[in-house]
Amino acid sequence: MTVRPADYCPDCGTETTAREIEGRERRYCESCARPVFQNPAPGTDVTVVDDDRVLLVERAAPPGTGEWTVPGGHMEADEHPRTAAVRELREETGVSADPDDLTLIGTDLLDPFRGKYVVNVGFAVPATDTAGKPTAESDASDVSFFTPDELDGDEYELRPHVRDRVDAALDALD
Numbered sequence: 001m002t003v004r005p006a007d008y009c010p011d012c013g014t015e016t017t018a019r020e021i022e023g024r025e026r027r028y029c030e031s032c033a034r035p036v037f038q039n040p041a042p043g044t045d046v047t048v049v050d051d052d053r054v055l056l057v058e059r060a061a062p063p064g065t066g067e068w069t070v071p072g073g074h075m076e077a078d079e080h081p082r083t084a085a086v087r088e089l090r091e092e093t094g095v096s097a098d099p100d101d102l103t104l105i106g107t108d109l110l111d112p113f114r115g116k117y118v119v120n121v122g123f124a125v126p127a128t129d130t131a132g133k134p135t136a137e138s139d140a141s142d143v144s145f146f147t148p149d150e151l152d153g154d155e156y157e158l159r160p161h162v163r164d165r166v167d168a169a170l171d172a173l174d
């Protein structure tokens, strides 16, 4: 299993070939006699909601450097999505939360970046259940609370899924 089409088998290193399997063209390892499936990478994010405002971070690294997004990232292999979401929140903004205080707001398939697809698990948490003043930390160049109206203008560039995520978070915690 790989997140991008595999030119080489991740198990034995043999160069893969193209083969149609189950109606899709897939990479295939002749040596292992099995397909090397491409699958999405799981990610998670958490929207902190303070009354009618949401906490966003300005990305300091690709994809989307300079764009505003919800704090989040990839899970470690053995990490629960809730645990990963609060870890990413803490790493990017210095804000801490209890994984059990998160509300699941939805799952999305994000647009691919260099061929990698991400399935994202979105959470929301009220600011009253968090601790710490937001500051820009790892992977973030700025942090701020925004109302939906502020995000609708062209002043701030958003990651593609962020506007929907903000609406879902505000609805979920209404």
Ligand SMILES: [Zn+2]
Pocket: 009, 010, 011, 012, 013, 014, 029, 030, 031, 032, 033
């Ligand atoms: Zn192989």
